[in-house]
Amino acid sequence: MTVSATATAEVFSLEETAPDHARAIRDSRPLRLITCGSVDDGKSTLIGRLLWDTKAVKEDQAATLERDSSGKQNDLGLPDFALLLDGLQAEREQGITIDVAYRYFSTDRRAFIVADTPGHEQYTRNMATGASTADLAVLLVDARVGILEQTRRHATIASLMGIRQFVLAVNKIDLTHYDRARFEQITHDFKEFALTLGVKQITAIxxxxLKGENVVYDGRAAMPWYDGPTLVETLEKATTRSNQTVGFRLPVQRVSRPGESFRGYQGTVAGGSVKPGDSVVVLPSGMVANVTKIVTFDLVRNAAVAGxxxxxxxxxxxxxxxxxxIVAIDSQPMTGxxxxxxxxxxxxxxIEPGKRYWLKSGSRRQRVSIEPVSQLDLKTAKWxxxxxxxxxxxGKVHLTFDEQAIFDTYEQNRTTGAFILIDPDTNNTVAGGMITGRRSEIGGIHKDDQRVLLSLPADLAEKIMATELFANRRQDVDVRHTSAGRAAEILADLDD
Amino acid sequence: MSDIRPEAEAKHSATQKPPLDPHLKALENEAIHIFREVAAEFERPVMLYSIGKDSSVLLHLARKAFYPGRVPFPLLHVNTGWKFAEMIAFRDKIVKDYDLDLIEHINPRGAAENVTPFTHGSALYTDIMKTEALRQALDAGKFDAAFGGARRDEEASRAKERIYSFRTPDHRWDPRNQRPELWNIYNGMIRNGESVRAFPLSNWTEVDIWRYIQAEDIPIVPLYFAEKRPYVERDGMMILAEDPRLELLPGEVKQEGVIRFRTLGCFPLTGAIRSTATTLDDIIAELETATVSERQGRAIDRDQSGSMEKKKREGYF
Incomplete structure (x- = not known):
């Protein structure tokens, strides 16, 4: 029991215990997880319990908590955990959670970042936000109620966002008098549903x-029939996702040119690894070069990996x-x-059909028009x-770009396969998206050998390209910007 | 590997440090990514520099992000005139040693109307000397992005804040209407006059900050380390009694004791803790068994319930 060790360690001298703790955290990256469930499944209580039992809540925060809840306590004499989490005044007033909040706790094995997302249906988007960076999802169900539509909805969204590790937290088991058959039935129901999503890695607990059983401390006294891990033990063993096994990808954030003698390309490795001597291609230009150095503040490195x-x-x-x-020459992403x-x-x-949005993926921002194709019915899980x-x-959509775009599928790379859409009218982020594949440049019903080259002033071209008719056929059109003189030359070539 | 290295690089490799552990490395990578993204996307970024431990880490990360180049934006210190003397001395040394551009701003109204934490109360004083002063400085510099060292583990309303936190032209934060932030893709699109506060340390905790300071050997203000210092007890806090402007109230006596500070702000509003931690090892060991949060010593958080959210909505960092 890892956390009880921390708790009892306080009686020993600090010099003996602290280095152990520090060494333990060094073993791994923080695990990012998302908690989701329906409104009354006890999510805030669960997170409050996690923070409380791992000593992430300090005395003054608990005092504020007790003051704010005007002495309101649960039947175990602990403060109302939900108030600890619902930090915004509107949330305290309405008693609901309206936005993603991030929580931090650690055991002596690992550190955790929890995206705490709202249970209400109208805040599904916040769940998608929290799920985008998560390695694991904790799905809460009320043991008395079982799997709800909202549970299926959340599991579906989490799996679409690429989460492959699930914990099914069958909460409020005390209110079923620790009914083992009930627990096993719910587990069975969920596993059956999860198979339709392709999710196989499920730990049901x-x-x-409320009572703190099988969260941080085990609940053996009340549930001798359960000999599996607690929630925290499961989280300690979960894996963090990594893009290291795929081809090298470096989306260039900025070019560093502090002086005549130095020119470096700065970014975060989004896939694979790189070392001096590797051959790389710069996309979209297609230029080939070799890596001479990987520069960081500390030293010149002999390799760099994803992240x-x-x-x-x-x-x-x-x-x-x-x-x-900048990508590996022998393992390139899709362009088109x-x-x-x-x-x-x-x-x-x-999302409006044909509307031109900004798409941002990595450090690349470009114009795109969206054509919705189908929508997922979360009740029936059918498109x-x-x-x-x-x-x-x-939804499933077609994306059509004005210029070459560069992607991997989200399945292969959760960084170079992900994007957001920005509405140019409001500048707000209106969608999160995941690439499933490339479409052929010229396809469908418009296959035709006949082409027309037009040379027009840029402002007129802009106007034409903004029309719905044009946007709907955008994938059939090649556009290049050039000077009037060069255009005249090309047309003259054709006339010859 | 190439034999030709720029001079600065050779200097760094001479002081070989053990590599960072994966936990701190992941946090460092994320922060550097955010720094580069903001510097590339915005016209006029600035970095809020408060001289505290989080600012020291933030500055270190900025230097790493843009190495071998210079930090490509100025630092802004919103001074109240009531900072610890040691903080100002430290700031001036850092700016000189690291060749940084520093903008210092003090709200002129503070001097003109003689606004002090003693005469105006902590709430009004903070509003004028920090929140209003910050808005003045950001407007004067026409900054469209400001880096801050806030962490989500510090306070309840901060737990909900985005890494790119959108602000209206009058610097307001609307917590109910924040842009969704997915993956590590940040939306930096704003209109004229609007701005973004960017928080590269969002996912760091207090222990992470200290462990990183230790691992990277980052200089910090000596007030963080325990030493015998003069103090007075006021409103349940131990206030440093070094500044001649601190007048003892009836019944108060100057005492001496081994104390240190967990956070640094304006000396009349920042309480010390009793501690014998004189090294980073001591501080980290103390933290891992601490039972109170770091903001416990800060008077301004406790003025009223939800007071940090209210200040943030009005433009406080």
Whole structure:
């Protein structure tokens, strides 16, 4: 029992215990997890319990808590945990959680970052936000109630966002008199459903967050029939996701040129690894170069892996700008102007067909038009045809870019396969998306050998390209910007 | 590997440190990513520098992010005139040693109307000398992005704040209407006059800060280390009694004791703790068994319930 060790350690001298703790945390990256469940499944109580039993809540915070709840306590004489979490005044007033909050706790094995997301249906978008960075999802169900539509909804969203590790927390088990058969039935129901999502890694735990059983401390006294891990033990053993096994990707954030003699490309490695001597390609230009150095503040490194923030130096003068991607020569991402994706609509206006949005992926921002194709019905888990997506909708869409785009599938790389959409009218983030594949450049019903080259002033071209008719056929069109003189030359060539 | 290294690089590799553990490395990578993203996307970024331990870490990360180049934005210190003397001396040394651009701003109204924490109360004083002063300085510099060292583990309303925290032209934060923030893709699109506060340390905890200071050997203000210092007890806090402007109230006596500070702000509003921690090892050991949070010593958080959220909505960092 890892945390009880920390708790009792206080009686010993600090010199003996502290170094152990410090060494333990060094073993791994923080595990990011998301907690989700329906409104009354006891999520806030669970997180409060986690923070309380791992000593992440300090005395003065507990005192504020007791003052704010005007002495309101649960039947165990502990403060109302939900108040600890609902930090915003509106939330305290309404007694609900309206936004993603991030919580931090650690055991002597590992540190944890919890995205605490709202249970209400209208805040599904916040769940998607929390799930985007999570390694693991904790799904809460009330043991008396079992799997609800909202449970299935959350499991579906979490799996779409790429989460492969689930904990099914069967909470309030004390209120069923620790009914083992009930626990096993709920576990069975959920596993059956999860299989349809392709999720296989599920740990089901019977628990009482209120009483602190099987959360941090074990609940053997009340549930001798359960010999599995507690929630915290499960979290300590979970794996963090990594993009290290795929091809090298460096989305260039900025070009560093402090003086004549130095030119480096700064960014965070989004996949694979790199070392001096490797051959790389700069996309979208396609220029090839070799890596000469990986520069960091501390030392010149002999390798960098996914997740590292680095400065890369190449062996020749190539044209590299922010938004470009430097990739492994033998394992390149997809490039093109048409892609397929799944996305979650995050704002009241939804996603409008044909509208031109800004798409940001990595450090690259470009114009895109969206064509909704289908929408997921979260009740039936079936996809049905759709031509627009409302708020909270999960849809499949076609993306059509004005210029070359660069992606991996989200399945292969959770960084280079992910994007957000920004509404140019409001500047707000209106969708989160995941690339599923590339579409052929010229496809569908418009296959035709006949092409027309037009040379027009840029402002007129802008106007034409902004029309709905044009946007709907965007994937069929090649556009290049050039000077009037060069355009005249090309047309003259054709006339010859 | 190449034999040709810029001079500065050779200097760094000479002081070989053990590599960071994966936990701190992940936090460092995330912070550097945020620094580079903001510097590339915004016209006029600035870094809020409060001289405390979090600012020291923030500055260190900024230097790492842009190495071998210079930090490509100025530091802004919103001074109240009531900081600890040691803080100002430390600030001036750091700015000189690291070749940084520093903007110092003191609200002129504070001097003109003689606003002090003693005469105006902590709430009004903070509002004028910190919140209003910050808005003045950001407006004067036309800054469209400001880095801050806030962490989500510090306080309940901060737990909900984005890494890119959008502000209206009058610097307001609308917690109910924040932009969704997915993956590590940040939306930096704003209109004229609007701005973003960027928080590279969002996911750090207090222990992480100290362990990183230790691992990276980052200089900090000596007030963080225990030493015999003069103090008076006031409102349940131990106030440092070094500044001649501190007048003893009836019944107060100057005492001496081995104390240190867990956070640093304005000396009349910052309480010391009794501690014998004279090294980073001591501080970390003390923290891991601490039973109170670091903001416990800060008077301004306790003025009223939800007081940090209210200040933030009005433009406080």
């Amino acid at each position: 019977p628990m009482s967050a 590292d923030a680095i400065t890369l130096v190449l062996d020749r003068q190539v044209d590299v700008a922010r938004g470009d991607m 102007r048409g892609f397929d994706a799944q996305l979650v609509a995050l704002q009241p206006d939804g 049905g045809a759709a031509d627009r997506l409302g708020m909270n909708a999960i």
